[in-house]
Structures are given as C-alpha cells and as structure tokens.
Amino acid sequence: MAARQALQVHLDLLSQPCRALHILLACTRLPHTVRHVALRRGEHRTPEFTEINPMQKVPVMVDNGFILTESDAIIKYLVNKYDVPDHWYPRQPERRARVDEYTAWHHTHTRPHAAKVFLLEVLLPAQTGSPVEAQRLVGALSQLQETLDQLESMFLRRQPFLCGDDITVADLLAVCEIMQPEGGGRDVLQDRPLLQRWKSRVRAAVGDAFDQAHAVLYALRDRRRAKL
Numbered sequence: 730m731a732a733r734q735a736l737q738v739h740l741d742l743l744s745q746p747c748r749a750l751h752i753l754l755a756c757t758r759l760p761h762t763v764r765h766v767a768l769r770r771g772e773h774r775t776p777e778f779t780e781i782n783p784m785q786k787v788p789v790m791v792d793n794g795f796i797l798t799e800s801d802a803i804i805k806y807l808v809n810k811y812d813v814p815d816h817w818y819p820r821q822p823e824r825r826a827r828v829d830e831y832t833a834w835h836h837t838h839t840r841p842h843a844a845k846v847f848l849l850e851v852l853l854p855a856q857t858g859s860p861v862e863a864q865r866l867v868g869a870l871s872q873l874q875e876t877l878d879q880l881e882s883m884f885l886r887r888q889p890f891l892c893g894d895d896i897t898v899a900d901l902l903a904v905c906e907i908m909q910p911e912g913g914g915r916d917v918l919q920d921r922p923l924l925q926r927w928k929s930r931v932r933a934a935v936g937d938a939f940d941q942a943h944a945v946l947y948a949l950r951d952r953r954r955a956k957l
C-alpha cells in the first residue's frame with residue numbers, strides 16, 4: 730500500500746482558489762495527496778469535512794495534522810515552510826510586499842468580480858433552471874471590466890507578471906479567477922491583448938499544470954456548448 734503523504738489538500742478543481750493551489754503544488758513538486766471534495770454533490774457539508782473545516786469551504790490543507798483554510802494562507806504557508814524556488818513568494822521584503830499588495834487586493838476585486846459572472850451565468854441558472862435577469866449580468870460584467878482595467882494599469886503597467894519580472898503566487902490566484910467565466914463559455918480577455926499576453930506567459934511558466942488544473946472547467950464549458 731502506498732504511504733500516505735504528510736501533506737494533504739482537499740480540493741474541487743471547479744473552484745478557482747483550489748486550482749491555484751493545485752498548480753503551485755504541481756510546479757513545486759511538493760509531495761502531497763489530493764482529497765477530492767465535490768461541491769456539486771454537497772461533499773463539503775458532510776460531518777467529516779465539517780470537522781476539518783467548519784466553514785465548509787475548499788481548499789483546505791492538512792500538513793502533519795496542522796489544518797489550514799483560506800487559499801492565500803495555505804499557499805503562503807507552503808512556500809514559506811518548504812524549499813521552493815524563491816520567485817513564487819520572494820523573501821526580499823519589497824518584492825514580497827508587492828505580492829502581498831496584489832493578494833490583498835485580489836480578494837476584494839479579481840476574486841469576487843470574476844466569480845460573480847460565473848455565479849450569474851452558470852451556477853444560479855443551473856440551480857433555478859432559468860437565466861438570471863440580464864441587467865444583473867450587465868452590472869457584474871461592468872464591475873469585472875473595471876477590475877481588468879486596474880490589473881492592466883496598475884499591476885501589469887511595466888512588467889511581464891503581476892508583481893515583477895517573474896511569476897509569483899499572485900499570478901496563479903489571478904489567472905484561476907480570470908479563467909472562471911470560461912466555464913460559461915465567456916472569454917473575458919477577448920479584447921485585452923495586454924492581459925492575454927500575461928496569461929500566455931503564466932501558462933508557459935507553469936506548463937502542463939495549467940490545463941490539468943482547468944480540465945474540469947473546460948469540460949463544463951464544452952458540455953454547455955454541446956447543449957446549445
């Protein structure tokens with residue numbers, strides 16, 4: 730029988746922060762075990778999972794009995810604790826502060842705004858059986874466009890990655906959110922060459938891990954397209 734890894738992560742790859750963590754683990758080759766938690770089947774509400782995370786959300790990490798929730802905290806814990814290339818979360822204070830600057834902003838901008846488009850276009854219609862009111866979607870798209878403008882003008886103004894010349898955990902968190910509307914067939918970077926080039930650089934930097942993490946999202950998109 731294979732030995733159980735000391736590091737376990739509980740993930741559903743339809744979840745954006747779970748994919749960011751998954752890509753980081755693949756790129757850094759940290760030995761770990763993945764426990765799949767299917768949100769659509771309510772597996773995050775079982776007594777067993779609630780024991781691990783009373784907030785009933787993924788991702789969750791368990792490292793030698795140490796339980797941690799919140800993707801931001803998990804990702805930073807892993808790169809702090811283990812010997813991974815410095816570029817992911819640089820030790821130099823100013824460079825690290827740039828990553829923290831983005832990740833703090835991320836949770837009030839990129840994450841809620843991209844997630845809302847997916848919620849309105851995919852999740853709510855799946856639950857109710859009918860599309861949401863068009864005006865709600867227009868509002869969400871406009872908020873997301875504003876956030877994408879800020880990503881371009883503030884974070885990608887003069888540098889190839891969000892926080893400098895090399896890829897960091899900030900790029901992983903961001904790209905996984907920006908990909909989420911693709912689950913509903915919407916490419917939010919369609920008219921944004923600067924962000925498209927950034928996404929290509931992120932894809933190139935992480936290699937196969939990108940498509941592996943997004944396979945479930947692509948499958949959802951393709952199933953929806955096939956129904957049209």
Ligand SMILES: N[C@@H](CCC(=O)N[C@@H](CS)C(=O)NCC(=O)O)C(=O)O
Binds near residue numbers: 746768799
């Ligand atoms: N701030 C948390 C957000 C976690 C979160 O909202 N996870 C979602 C999936 S993306 C979830 O588990 N939702 C289940 C639910 O709320 O019922 C993080 O970054 O880890």
